[in-house]
Amino acid sequence: MKKVLTLSMVSLIVFACSHKTTSTVTKTEEVKTTVATETAAIEKTESATVTNEQFLAGKAVYSAKCGNCHKLKEPSRGNMTQWTKWIDRMAPKAKLTEDEKAQVTAYVSVNAKPN
Numbered sequence: 814m815k816k817v818l819t820l821s822m823v824s825l826i827v828f829a830c831s832h833k834t835t836s837t838v839t840k841t842e843e844v845k846t847t848v849a850t851e852t853a854a855i856e857k858t859e860s861a862t863v864t865n866e867q868f869l870a871g872k873a874v875y876s877a878k879c880g881n882c883h884k885l886k887e888p889s890r891g892n893m894t895q896w897t898k899w900i901d902r903m904a905p906k907a908k909l910t911e912d913e914k915a916q917v918t919a920y921v922s923v924n925a926k927p928n
């Protein structure tokens with residue numbers, strides 16, 4: 814009788830452990846999936862918006878040409894609807910070329926408020 818009891822306890826423990834292992838694996842897979850989705854989202858955002866080169870070029874133009882009449886304005890002061898209007902108004906004042914205007918727009922868009 815004692816032997817049977819021991820045996821059933823052992824199998825209970827084995828069952829409990831194997832059950833635990835299964836649920837751990839499932840959880841890890843869920844986490845992996847979430848990370849993969851987030852990484853894809855980040856890559857998508859980056860390719861859809863601004864490259865590092867554009868950002869740096871825009872920053873250089875911005876600090877060279879946009880701080881002569883007033884202090885440099887923080888990109889976070891407005892969203893892109895506002896920035897597009899401001900840049901349209903300021904680009905002639907700062908004598909920006911079309912390329913420079915696009916670079917400044919790209920630079921500002923990285924830290925602008927969401928629309």
Ligand code: HEC
Nearest residue numbers: 878879880881882883886899900902903904906907909917
């Ligand atoms: C020749 C002088 C001059 C230059 C160069 C200049 N600005 Fe301005 N900026 C002004 C003046 C004057 C104002 C305030 C009057 C106005 O809003 O039009 C102003 C205002 C602004 C504002 C505030 C707008 C608002 O409505 O709150 C922003 C943002 C701005 N400038 C961005 C820029 C950027 C970006 C550049 C570079 C592309 C730039 N400025 C270059 C003269 C200049």
